[in-house]
Amino acid sequence: MTAELPVQDQAPQLVPLNAIFATDFVEILVPVTTAHTMREVAAAVAHHVEGRRVRALPYDKVVIVDGERLPAELTVAEAGLRPLDHVTVEYDMQEPT
Amino acid sequence: MALLKREEWQGFVRDVDWTYTYIDDEAVFPEWHCGTGKVPREAWATWEESYKVSYPEYVATQREKESSAYAVKAALQRSTAFENLDEGWKSATKMHFGGVALVEYAAVLGELKMARFGLNAAWRNMATFGQLDELRHAQITTFFGHEFVGRDAQYDWTQKTFHTNDWVPISLRNLFDNMMIAPNVVDMAIELPLTFETGFTNLQFVALAADALGAGDVNFANMISSIQTDEARHSQQGGPTLEILVEHDPVRAQWVIDKSFWGSARAFAALTGPAMDYYTPLEHRKQSYREFMEEWIIDQFIRTIEDYGLKKPWFWDEFMRGLDTWHHGLHMGLWYWRPTLWWRPKAGVSKDERAWLVEKYPNWEAVYGDKWDVLIDNVNVDNMEATLPETLPWLCSTCHLPSCNATQSRDGTWRVRNWQLRYDGRTYHFCTNACRQIFWKDRDNVNHETVIDRFLAGQIQPMDVGGILGYMGLTPDVMGDDPDYPAWTKEYLGRPVEGIATGGRS
Numbered sequence: 061m062t063a064e065l066p067v068q069d070q071a072p073q074l075v076p077l078n079a080i081f082a083t084d085f086v087e088i089l090v091p092v093t094t095a096h097t098m099r100e101v102a103a104a105v106a107h108h109v110e111g112r113r114v115r116a117l118p119y120d121k122v123v124i125v126d127g128e129r130l131p132a133e134l135t136v137a138e139a140g141l142r143p144l145d146h147v148t149v150e151y152d153m154q155e156p157t
Numbered sequence: 158m159a160l161l162k163r164e165e166w167q168g169f170v171r172d173v174d175w176t177y178t179y180i181d182d183e184a185v186f187p188e189w190h191c192g193t194g195k196v197p198r199e200a201w202a203t204w205e206e207s208y209k210v211s212y213p214e215y216v217a218t219q220r221e222k223e224s225s226a227y228a229v230k231a232a233l234q235r236s237t238a239f240e241n242l243d244e245g246w247k248s249a250t251k252m253h254f255g256g257v258a259l260v261e262y263a264a265v266l267g268e269l270k271m272a273r274f275g276l277n278a279a280w281r282n283m284a285t286f287g288q289l290d291e292l293r294h295a296q297i298t299t300f301f302g303h304e305f306v307g308r309d310a311q312y313d314w315t316q317k318t319f320h321t322n323d324w325v326p327i328s329l330r331n332l333f334d335n336m337m338i339a340p341n342v343v344d345m346a347i348e349l350p351l352t353f354e355t356g357f358t359n360l361q362f363v364a365l366a367a368d369a370l371g372a373g374d375v376n377f378a379n380m381i382s383s384i385q386t387d388e389a390r391h392s393q394q395g396g397p398t399l400e401i402l403v404e405h406d407p408v409r410a411q412w413v414i415d416k417s418f419w420g421s422a423r424a425f426a427a428l429t430g431p432a433m434d435y436y437t438p439l440e441h442r443k444q445s446y447r448e449f450m451e452e453w454i455i456d457q458f459i460r461t462i463e464d465y466g467l468k469k470p471w472f473w474d475e476f477m478r479g480l481d482t483w484h485h486g487l488h489m490g491l492w493y494w495r496p497t498l499w500w501r502p503k504a505g506v507s508k509d510e511r512a513w514l515v516e517k518y519p520n521w522e523a524v525y526g527d528k529w530d531v532l533i534d535n536v537n538v539d540n541m542e543a544t545l546p547e548t549l550p551w552l553c554s555t556c557h558l559p560s561c562n563a564t565q566s567r568d569g570t571w572r573v574r575n576w577q578l579r580y581d582g583r584t585y586h587f588c589t590n591a592c593r594q595i596f597w598k599d600r601d602n603v604n605h606e607t608v609i610d611r612f613l614a615g616q617i618q619p620m621d622v623g624g625i626l627g628y629m630g631l632t633p634d635v636m637g638d639d640p641d642y643p644a645w646t647k648e649y650l651g652r653p654v655e656g657i658a659t660g661g662r663s
Contacts, residue, residue, distance in 0.1 A: 078560075083528075086489075086490055086559050086560060086573065087560040087561070087575065088549065089550075110658065111531065115527065116658075144613075146575040146577055
């Protein structure tokens with residue numbers, strides 16, 4: 061049996077997510093990798109919606125999974141996100157930038 | 158010898174049946190096709206259609222209908238009527254021709270199955286007429302639509318649609334394979350003639366014919382009316398079947414009606430909803446999609462099922478709430494992913510049109526207005542790439558339509574919820590709670606792979622927008638686009654614009 065490498069040492073794997081951005085009207089497919097941070101996941105989801113259908117606001121964005129806000133530097137692998145999981149991306153209205 | 162009078166022979170010939178002595182009844186009428194279930198075999202002997210027709214009468218009537226429809230078509234072929242039709246109405250007809258022509262052919266197969274495996278000879282007789290009807294409908298719809306190919310390449314999808322892997326026909330294939338191809342004939346009689354035809358299309362075709370006349374499309378109105386009169390006859394296979402099933406197995410009867418009503422309602426929201434509330438020119442709108450559904454579909458459906466001692470479906474509240482949202486979300490999805498369509502979707506959100514939408518749907522601005530405003534601003538600064546998709550909408554694993562149904566939170570805001578299910582080692586996503594429940598109960602039935610499933614499995618190459626459009630069969634001459642951007646954006650020119658995407662990035 062081969063010992064599994066620590067998460068941070070494994071090659072990034074593709075993780076297609078089911079995502080919704082803030083008040084958008086539709087869930088979308090957003091591919092990310094296990095190495096992406098939540099900040100990058102939020103940006104990847106926002107890319108398809110923000111300023112296209114939902115007006116951009118001057119706030120940071122936060123990834124929410126099962127009602128829990130995930131830290132911006134946490135990676136997809138560390139968060140335990142699996143292919144086809146659902147994420148919500150919201151503006152973090154408490155922290156204007 | 159004098160000919161017998163109709164009433165002297167028809168009762169006998171419409172119901173010719175006999176007891177098999179050289180072979181078991183089960184061999185002729187196997188359960189997996191016939192689906193009698195808890196209903197005793199002999200109970201089907203009482204099956205009786207309310208409107209009876211003989212073959213000579215059928216042929217004479219159909220000949221007359223065909224002659225009339227084709228005579229009008231021939232007369233109009235030389236006119237300029239087509240050139241004067243509104244683009245929105247043309248889109249509604251392209252959607253109809255492509256979405257319906259080969260569904261009529263699938264219905265031929267369904268009717269043939271009932272003609273062979275129906276558990277009463279009168280039922281089989283009625284289904285034989287039904288399959289002839291559906292063959293005529295497949296032919297007339299294909300022929301009428303194909304006439305326009307020379308003037309507009311999108312009409313080529315009259316024949317092409319169901320031979321492609323475009324997401325719209327995949328959604329419809331999933332619905333109709335479950336309704337017309339896969340079920341045993343008892344379930345089919347309740348799903349197709351009773352729920353879909355009696356409940357939805359018969360009445361919709363009446364309204365559609367009126368809309369066609371309003372739009373000046375006499376040819377289409379004529380075709381639809383000709384088809385509708387057949388539907389009214391063969392759709393009566395549902396009633397007698399339901400009556401017998403309800404007596405012996407009301408739980409099954411309720412479930413079959415419930416799930417087919419839901420599937421039909423989802424498809425109607427995608428196709429009829431946008432056509433009525435967005436594509437039809439404002440001056441020609443007689444009622445909103447919600448009003449149409451309430452007046453023509455819901456009241457009649459509830460009366461029908463209550464007459465048979467059944468109840469409203471378990472999802473009724475979710476369905477009724479959806480009348481204010483489903484088709485608006487689907488319209489926005491159709492418009493945003495317009496290169497995947499074989500018609501030209503009108504946005505239909507000018508100031509006057511928005512005022513009409515708010516009058517009919519008081520929450521429309523709160524749920525959809527902000528997003529259309531961002532799209533309008535992008536069009537007005539010529540940032541068109543921001544109005545075009547770079548990924549796929551998530552498609553529901555039951556209805557295969559985009560998951561785009563906003564519901565209201567307790568704090569008054571509107572959000573799209575995620576309905577998911579872990580099953581057999583993977584996660585499925587659904588557009589609504591009822592789609593999730595139907596998938597769970599019907600998970601061993603037909604479930605086509607959604608375009609998302611196919612994309613993630615590597616069936617679509619290259620894995621980008623071009624690859625997706627190629628997989629769907631779209632070519633540049635056919636890909637949908639808005640027919641008239643200024644019509645709904647010019648009134649907003651010059652207003653302050655902020656928070657829109659710049660060069661693909663916000």
